[in-house]
Amino acid sequence: MEKVTTHTGTAAPLRRSNVDTDQIIPAVYLKRVTKTGFEDGLFAAWRDDPTFVLNQDAYRGVSILVTGTEFGTGSSREHAVWALKDFGFKAVIAPRFGDIFRGNSLKNGLLTVELPAEAVEALWDAVEADPSLEVTVDLVDREVRAGERTWAFEFDDFARWRLMEGLDDVALTLRDEDRIAAFESNREAWRPRTLPSAA
Amino acid sequence: MSRTPQGFEASRPRTLAEKVWDDHVVRSDGEQPDLLYIDLHLLHEVTSPQAFDGLRQAGRKVRRTDLTIATEDHNTPTDNLFTIADPTSRKQIETLRANCEEFGVRIHSLGDAEQGVVHVVGPQLGLTQPGMTVVCGDSHTSTHGAFGSIAFGIGTSEVEHVLATQTLPQAKPKTMAVTVNGSLPEGVSAKDLILKIISITGTGGGKGHIVEYRGQAIEELSMEGRMTVCNMSIEWGAKAGLIAPDEKTFAYVEGRAHAPTGEDWDAAVEYWRSLRTDEDAEFDREIVIDAAELSPFVTWGTNPGQGIELAGAVPDPASFDDPIERTAAENALAYMGLEAGTPMREVDVDVVFLGSCTNGRIEDLRAAAEVIKGRKVADGVNMMVVPGSARVREQAMEEGLDKIFTEAGADWRFAGCSMCLGMNPDQLTPGQRAASTSNRNFEGRQGKGGRTHLVSPAVAAATAVAGSLAGPADL
Numbered sequence: 001m002e003k004v005t006t007h008t009g010t011a012a013p014l015r016r017s018n019v020d021t022d023q024i025i026p027a028v029y030l031k032r033v034t035k036t037g038f039e040d041g042l043f044a045a046w047r048d049d050p051t052f053v054l055n056q057d058a059y060r061g062v063s064i065l066v067t068g069t070e071f072g073t074g075s076s077r078e079h080a081v082w083a084l085k086d087f088g089f090k091a092v093i094a095p096r097f098g099d100i101f102r103g104n105s106l107k108n109g110l111l112t113v114e115l116p117a118e119a120v121e122a123l124w125d126a127v128e129a130d131p132s133l134e135v136t137v138d139l140v141d142r143e144v145r146a147g148e149r150t151w152a153f154e155f156d157d158f159a160r161w162r163l164m165e166g167l168d169d170v171a172l173t174l175r176d177e178d179r180i181a182a183f184e185s186n187r188e189a190w191r192p193r194t195l196p197s198a199a
Numbered sequence: 200m201s202r203t204p205q206g207f208e209a210s211r212p213r214t215l216a217e218k219v220w221d222d223h224v225v226r227s228d229g230e231q232p233d234l235l236y237i238d239l240h241l242l243h244e245v246t247s248p249q250a251f252d253g254l255r256q257a258g259r260k261v262r263r264t265d266l267t268i269a270t271e272d273h274n275t276p277t278d279n280l281f282t283i284a285d286p287t288s289r290k291q292i293e294t295l296r297a298n299c300e301e302f303g304v305r306i307h308s309l310g311d312a313e314q315g316v317v318h319v320v321g322p323q324l325g326l327t328q329p330g331m332t333v334v335c336g337d338s339h340t341s342t343h344g345a346f347g348s349i350a351f352g353i354g355t356s357e358v359e360h361v362l363a364t365q366t367l368p369q370a371k372p373k374t375m376a377v378t379v380n381g382s383l384p385e386g387v388s389a390k391d392l393i394l395k396i397i398s399i400t401g402t403g404g405g406k407g408h409i410v411e412y413r414g415q416a417i418e419e420l421s422m423e424g425r426m427t428v429c430n431m432s433i434e435w436g437a438k439a440g441l442i443a444p445d446e447k448t449f450a451y452v453e454g455r456a457h458a459p460t461g462e463d464w465d466a467a468v469e470y471w472r473s474l475r476t477d478e479d480a481e482f483d484r485e486i487v488i489d490a491a492e493l494s495p496f497v498t499w500g501t502n503p504g505q506g507i508e509l510a511g512a513v514p515d516p517a518s519f520d521d522p523i524e525r526t527a528a529e530n531a532l533a534y535m536g537l538e539a540g541t542p543m544r545e546v547d548v549d550v551v552f553l554g555s556c557t558n559g560r561i562e563d564l565r566a567a568a569e570v571i572k573g574r575k576v577a578d579g580v581n582m583m584v585v586p587g588s589a590r591v592r593e594q595a596m597e598e599g600l601d602k603i604f605t606e607a608g609a610d611w612r613f614a615g616c617s618m619c620l621g622m623n624p625d626q627l628t629p630g631q632r633a634a635s636t637s638n639r640n641f642e643g644r645q646g647k648g649g650r651t652h653l654v655s656p657a658v659a660a661a662t663a664v665a666g667s668l669a670g671p672a673d674l
Contacts, residue, residue, distance in 0.1 A: 027622035033248035104354035190463035
């Protein structure tokens with residue numbers, strides 16, 4: 001995975017809470033068997049609306065999304081992260097994220113950062129007043145900077161290290177392969193197995 | 200203090216969730232997240248193709264094909280067993296079949312006697328048992344918590360991780376108890392209960408917690424009712440939801456295809472009996488609910504937390520103190536085409552959907568059939584009945600439920616996710632309104648522009664007859 005340290009870009013204000021993963025990408029767009037090409041389904045229901053923030057000229061080329069609380073709740077579809085990335089987003093800022101979405105984002109190098117609602121409100125105001133305002137999401141120093149303002153955010157140490165090093169989870173886990181094998185040798189014999197099929 | 204089969208020695212009283220967690224820890228070093236062993240990995244066609252691709256690119260195998268099982272559900276048609284008309288849906292199904300063949304994974308395909316919604320298939324085969332870790336690339340994996348297991352949905356990267364290693368690194372969640380005291384009143388179901396809980400907590404209220412549902416009302420639920428409750432844990436943001444296994448649980452598992460037998464059964468039950476929260480164990484949070492106060496519950500908005508009693512009315516957005524909730528309510532009413540103050544019972548519907556991993560099991564079909572028996576679906580209403588699995592469908596037909604539904608004018612279909620998620624041909628058209636026994640009323644969830652009210656199976660059946668939201672008592 002690509003290393004993630006800090007990102008600077010312009011930001012789009014999405015003034016909505018509870019943007020679930022069905023809104024990020026409806027199920028009908030999940031039929032591909034590849035990991036790319038999902039940008040066409042991003043926010044599909046709103047993309048026909050000329051007033052939708054991502055359809056406004058002022059926000060063309062944005063790479064940071066600033067949105068309301070409970071972003072990414074609902075379905076476990078990683079396609080929601082792929083769609084945001086395929087569209088060009090590098091970071092999403094919200095007061096709170098759905099757990100599975102957040103986990104998925106960090107597996108794909110999409111920086112998801114939680115800031116208090118007041119900070120999100122201030123960022124909305126700032127990028128609405130000046131859409132060309134550069135926003136920096138700095139994972140190294142764990143802070144978001146925009147204009148004169150700076151907000152610190154919390155970020156799990158291990159997840160941060162993994163992102164900054166660009167490490168692959170499977171390879172990391174397989175370093176403990178002997179422990180997995182030891183665990184397996186102690187597993188109870190009556191635990192169910194799918195094979196051979198008893199159906 | 201007890202010593203677990205994996206040699207873990209507890210130094211303090213523990214909750215059920217902590218016991219199951221501790222018994223699956225492969226590595227716990229305080230720096231990295233715990234590495235958990237996964238007992239059962241369920242696969243379906245939507246969230247697995249990129250995971251198998253990842254294995255191929257890295258030259259890896261599926262570590263434990265004997266702990267892995269696949270079925271086809273999200274894309275499948277429910278009007279026939281053979282023809283998937285949409286070529287991209289067909290390609291996704293064919294990709295799953297090819298991947299299972301290549302990697303040696305057991306699959307139950309469309310037309311197979313064990314095909315169905317993945318969360319209905321696992322329990323009915325006896326593969327879901329107490330004290331397990333169960334994962335699937337689907338957020339409603341929490342369903343399996345009803346057996347006293349830690350079960351949760353994962354993304355495709357994690358699907359690949361489990362395929363390759365049979366483990367997952369996981370930060371240990373906090374614990375929460377939802378204690379439901381007393382008995383549910385007559386006519387109030389597991390679905391009404393969980394919709395009520397979500398309306399209290401909101402969609403994010405359970406974030407970061409494994410929730411244990413307990414108390415008299417939970418103990419009195421059938422296993423299928425418990426599955427309905429645990430199924431919707433994700434709808435209030437919980438990592439997982441579970442219920443302590445008891446005699447009902449053991450009776451449900453016993454005799455199923457993959458249940459232990461003989462001495463294995465005795466050993467398993469002895470272990471399963473230890474899976475109860477210790478008396479002095481502490482939860483990080485607790486919510487207490489009085490079951491006696493509950494009544495049939497439905498949603499009015501566009502997330503599962505926006506619910507109200509069937510006897511109530513569409514709320515006025517101005518009644519919400521929190522500005523975020525107020526705006527969300529305004530958006531929801533605009534999308535739903537509802538006016539504040541309208542009694543819920545005056546909301547007319549076009550479609551009734553009975554099915555899904557939430558309410559597509561045999562008891563759900565029985566509950567709806569009981570209400571609709573000898574009655575007719577209202578003119579202009581399309582009622583779709585979609586069993587959760589081919590096995591449920593077969594059982595329902597043995598009991599004659601299909602006849603009751605078809606004589607009432609409902610559409611009796613084949614098993615699958617169907618109208619729960621707007622991916623296969625079963626979808627609402629823009630502006631259509633549905634009473635649905637599924638789990639999500641998100642904008643566009645059941646088809647672009649579709650409007651969803653989440654309801655119980657009994658309310659779904661009564662609504663089909665009345666043509667507007669109704670309970671059996673209203674008929």
